[in-house]
Amino acid sequence: MPVGVQNYTTHFFVTGDPLIYGVDVSIILVSLAIVYVLTRYRKWGWLWREWLTTVDHKRIGIMYLIAALLMLFRGGVDGLLMRTQLAWPNMHFLEAEHYNQIFTTHGTIMILFMAMPFIFAMFNIAVPLQIGARDVAFPYLNAISFWLFFFGALLFNHSFVIGGSPDAGWTSYPPLADLPFNPGPGENYYLLGLQISGIGSIATGINFFVTILKMRAPGMTLMRMPLFCWSVLAACIIIIFAFPVLTVALALLLIDRIAGAHFFTMFDGGNPMMFVNMFWIWGHPEVYIVVLPAFGIFSEVVATFSRKRIFGYSSMVASMLAIAVISYFTWVHHFFTMGAGPGVNSFFAVATMIIAIPTGVKVFNWLMTMFQGRIRITTPMLWTLGFIPNFAIGGATGVMLSVAPADYQYHNSYFLIAHFHQVLIGGTVYGMLAGMYYWWPKMFGFKLDERLGKWAFWFFNIGFYVCFLPQYLVGFMGMTRRVYIYPPGLGWEIPNLISTIGAYLMGVGFILIVADVVYSIRYGERDLTGDPWDGRTLEWSLSSPPPHYNFARIPRVDSRDAWWEMKQRRQRGEPMEEPEPLRPIHMPKNSGVPFILCVAFFVAGFGFVFNWYVFSVIGLLTVAICLFHRSFDYDTDYYIPVEELEHHEAALGRT
Amino acid sequence: MAHTSEGAARHAASGPPWMHIIGFVLSIVLTLAALWLVLGHAMRPAPLFFTIMVLAVLQIAVQLFFFMHITESYGPAWHVWMLALGVVLVVAIVAGSIWIMTFGGDVAY
Amino acid sequence: MEAVHGDLHTAAVRDVPLEHTTEDGQLRIFGFWIFIVSDLILFSTLFATFAVLRTHVAGGPGPAQLFDVGAFTAETLILLIFTVVYLPGVM
Numbered sequence: 055m056p057v058g059v060q061n062y063t064t065h066f067f068v069t070g071d072p073l074i075y076g077v078d079v080s081i082i083l084v085s086l087a088i089v090y091v092l093t094r095y096r097k098w099g100w101l102w103r104e105w106l107t108t109v110d111h112k113r114i115g116i117m118y119l120i121a122a123l124l125m126l127f128r129g130g131v132d133g134l135l136m137r138t139q140l141a142w143p144n145m146h147f148l149e150a151e152h153y154n155q156i157f158t159t160h161g162t163i164m165i166l167f168m169a170m171p172f173i174f175a176m177f178n179i180a181v182p183l184q185i186g187a188r189d190v191a192f193p194y195l196n197a198i199s200f201w202l203f204f205f206g207a208l209l210f211n212h213s214f215v216i217g218g219s220p221d222a223g224w225t226s227y228p229p230l231a232d233l234p235f236n237p238g239p240g241e242n243y244y245l246l247g248l249q250i251s252g253i254g255s256i257a258t259g260i261n262f263f264v265t266i267l268k269m270r271a272p273g274m275t276l277m278r279m280p281l282f283c284w285s286v287l288a289a290c291i292i293i294i295f296a297f298p299v300l301t302v303a304l305a306l307l308l309i310d311r312i313a314g315a316h317f318f319t320m321f322d323g324g325n326p327m328m329f330v331n332m333f334w335i336w337g338h339p340e341v342y343i344v345v346l347p348a349f350g351i352f353s354e355v356v357a358t359f360s361r362k363r364i365f366g367y368s369s370m371v372a373s374m375l376a377i378a379v380i381s382y383f384t385w386v387h388h389f390f391t392m393g394a395g396p397g398v399n400s401f402f403a404v405a406t407m408i409i410a411i412p413t414g415v416k417v418f419n420w421l422m423t424m425f426q427g428r429i430r431i432t433t434p435m436l437w438t439l440g441f442i443p444n445f446a447i448g449g450a451t452g453v454m455l456s457v458a459p460a461d462y463q464y465h466n467s468y469f470l471i472a473h474f475h476q477v478l479i480g481g482t483v484y485g486m487l488a489g490m491y492y493w494w495p496k497m498f499g500f501k502l503d504e505r506l507g508k509w510a511f512w513f514f515n516i517g518f519y520v521c522f523l524p525q526y527l528v529g530f531m532g533m534t535r536r537v538y539i540y541p542p543g544l545g546w547e548i549p550n551l552i553s554t555i556g557a558y559l560m561g562v563g564f565i566l567i568v569a570d571v572v573y574s575i576r577y578g579e580r581d582l583t584g585d586p587w588d589g590r591t592l593e594w595s596l597s598s599p600p601p602h603y604n605f606a607r608i609p610r611v612d613s614r615d616a617w618w619e620m621k622q623r624r625q626r627g628e629p630m631e632e633p634e635p636l637r638p639i640h641m642p643k644n645s646g647v648p649f650i651l652c653v654a655f656f657v658a659g660f661g662f663v664f665n666w667y668v669f670s671v672i673g674l675l676t677v678a679i680c681l682f683h684r685s686f687d688y689d690t691d692y693y694i695p696v697e698e699l700e701h702h703e704a705a706l707g708r709t
Numbered sequence: 710m711a712h713t714s715e716g717a718a719r720h721a722a723s724g725p726p727w728m729h730i731i732g733f734v735l736s737i738v739l740t741l742a743a744l745w746l747v748l749g750h751a752m753r754p755a756p757l758f759f760t761i762m763v764l765a766v767l768q769i770a771v772q773l774f775f776f777m778h779i780t781e782s783y784g785p786a787w788h789v790w791m792l793a794l795g796v797v798l799v800v801a802i803v804a805g806s807i808w809i810m811t812f813g814g815d816v817a818y
Numbered sequence: 819m820e821a822v823h824g825d826l827h828t829a830a831v832r833d834v835p836l837e838h839t840t841e842d843g844q845l846r847i848f849g850f851w852i853f854i855v856s857d858l859i860l861f862s863t864l865f866a867t868f869a870v871l872r873t874h875v876a877g878g879p880g881p882a883q884l885f886d887v888g889a890f891t892a893e894t895l896i897l898l899i900f901t902v903v904y905l906p907g908v909m
Contacts, residue, residue: 191845260852267787268845294791294852295798298860306867316876317867323874331806331870332863382798386809394812733902740894748887776901783838788851795855799862806866 109193115178122172132160153538154221161224183593186271201652206251213243220244228318259293285350296339303332348485360427373412406456433507437488444480469529510566517559524549732775
């Protein structure tokens with residue numbers, strides 16, 4: 055068994071692979087460069103005061119965004135390495151073991167350390183501004199969530215150079231992920247990295263659920279809320295209900311691995327399928343967690359750039375809530391082939407087909423919003439337009455997969471791979487990139503360059519189809535996922551080669567996005583109005599970037615698309631209400647404790663990975679001390695006095 | 710704005726905290742009843758299991774009403790809706806897992 | 819993040835339970851309820867695992883040998899008594 059193959063990974067540092075030596079060198083160089091720049095320009099204090107200790111949702115959102123883009127890069131490189139290996143029969147670019155590690159980290163990173171922080175970035179940046187709040191409900195917890203994610207991701211990424219990467223797939227099914235078949239620390243990295251960031255995800259779900267339901271500006275009833283906030287609310291409901299299941303599944307597998315239990319082992323009464331069952335109770339809702347916020351972003355973008363109210367607002371809300379609930383009743387379609395019997399498979403097949411209906415409703419609503427609208431093709435709109443055919447194909451192939459008897463044919467073939475990339479990239483990644491381009495001026499005060507952005511879109515979008523359409527085909531030809539090599543003569547060569555070319559085109563698209571960011575920092579159009587897109591929702595009523603307290607006066611809302619209505623009224627020359635006098639604003643204080651708390655989680659996790667329990671004890675004790683400190687810390691907030699507010703607002707050119 | 714008179718009464722009352730005492734007695738009674746049913750072999754397994762489940766649900770209700778003040782809230786009681794949805798999904802997880810995982814009979818290894 | 823903001827100003831705050839009188843308090847209580855909901859799911863998953871693997875003991879000791887009735891009865895009663903021990907403090 056793979057025991058012998060894996061022995062080399064049990065050494066502390068991973069050795070023997072030129073790719074990894076290259077990464078070692080670049081990690082050291084980049085770290086040295088960061089330390090040098092921070093020291094040279096005396097920025098350590100700035101980093102600590104302005105970023106590491108911040109509880110401001112806008113800054114936390116920006117940090118999520120940076121992390122998500124870095125992880126998109128890493129996951130993307132993993133993907134390109136795999137596509138290179140598969141480009142032609144009998145390639146020897148990667149060894150079997152290395153290939154296993156790469157598809158595992160590609161999947162895990164893309165779902166948990168790219169898609170999740172990317173949606174959280176959008177939550178943080180947009181939600182409080184859209185509902186007219188000054189921060190989230192629990193700003194301190196929000197900082198903890200971010201740092202838990204950050205250190206969970208950091209722990210997971212350490213596996214690449216220290217100890218060896220996990221290699222049982224992003225689903226980490228036992229018995230392959232169990233100790234006898236997978237003795238190195240790699241799987242422990244997976245379990246603990248996900249566990250730590252998962253705690254943060256639950257906290258974020260609770261935080262934004264409470265924020266949206268309790269902190270809306272006066273007059274903003276639920277049915278006057280921007281659709282993005284509705285999508286976040288629906289996603290939070292799913293997070294709250296789904297993530298605890300993952301927590302349990304990971305914890306029990308960890309107990310199997312480090313304490314010799316038999317929940318999921320092959321012998322002694324364990325049942326590996328129970329892990330699969332629990333993994334997908336979380337796993338299926340998870341894909342809706344990452345795609346619903348994208349739906350919300352598309353709704354905002356479509357309305358803004360068609361200069362129309364969104365078509366079918368209430369049906370949009372209803373369909374999102376329906377998706378949130380039904381998504382919980384479809385999980386068995388990931389393992390129809392387990393053979394749970396006709397009753398079980400029929401139930402979950404039908405539930406899966408039903409969930410396509412609300413999704414279809416949304417597609418028609420977006421189309422109807424554009425119908426007879428004055429459409430401006432900006433980059434965010436381009437990503438939205440690219441998404442619709444993408445998701446239609448992905449949805450249709452999804453319904454094909456949901457047919458249980460047919461699924462026995464498609465299961466774990468490249469058809470499945472093409473399907474879920476189509477919905478996850480076409481849905482989530484397109485949505486998040488649309489959101490990034492849309493809210494970029496709000497975050498940073500300048501627009502991303504449209505020309506480069508459009509080039510990036512076209513490279514990415516065309517590359518996407520070139521990459522994934524051949525995979526449907528090669529799936530039908532019998533190619534299964536996770537094969538690292540194939541012989542010539544099966545007819546797989548040409549589709550695989552085309553697919554690899556497409557993957558590189560997407561890579562070019564990503565590089566162009568990065569180039570766009572770098573170019574625009576210097577030359578991007580500055581946003582002086584705060585409303586560069588002629589937007590409809592409250593975030594565009596603020597300056598770009600908004601002051602740390604967001605709203606000097608909490609706006610009063612009396613309709614949907616509140617900011618659009620205000621602008622219309624102003625245009626018609628209707629008298630504006632006399633602004634209320636400013637009042638002192640109550641704000642949370644920055645704190646370094648969330649950062650320290652999460653470093654402690656990292657240390658504890660590292661201890662568990664290598665069974666060095668001294669580290670675990672020290673880490674968990676520090677966690678306890680941090681929690682204790684918070685319980686008795688009464689100095690958590692302050693007031694911004696009116697004079698300071700006036701000063702700030704005057705500096706922003708607002709009265 | 711639907712806070713109930715129960716919360717107000719709790720503040721106004723200066724006498725013994727009856728709500729807590731009633732809840733405490735009920736929770737003890739429910740616990741001992743379940744214990745007695747099992748230890749005394751009062752029923753056959755299937756009805757016994759059902760009865761214990763009913764007692765457990767009542768126990769949850771007692772805890773929620775008498776100690777956790779589920780009825781108190783400022784604004785709409787969203788938490789009650791979330792708890793209700795939570796109960797539905799608990800059933801989905803537990804019953805669903807049993808249903809799915811007992812394929813081919815429940816084999817004791 | 820004002821202590822009392824929005825529509826709370828206009829509402830009568832008189833007969834609201836003490837812990838609901840500040841916005842911070844309300845948010846925390848509501849957040850706590852949502853946390854309870856997530857815990858509900860967490861424990862139900864553990865119960866589901868127990869229900870599925872209940873008979874899979876591989877010849878080891880079963881529930882009858884492992885569970886000590888006296889001990890867990892005492893533990894349950896202690897737990898329940900803790901729901902009222904704080905009463906002298908608030909009376």
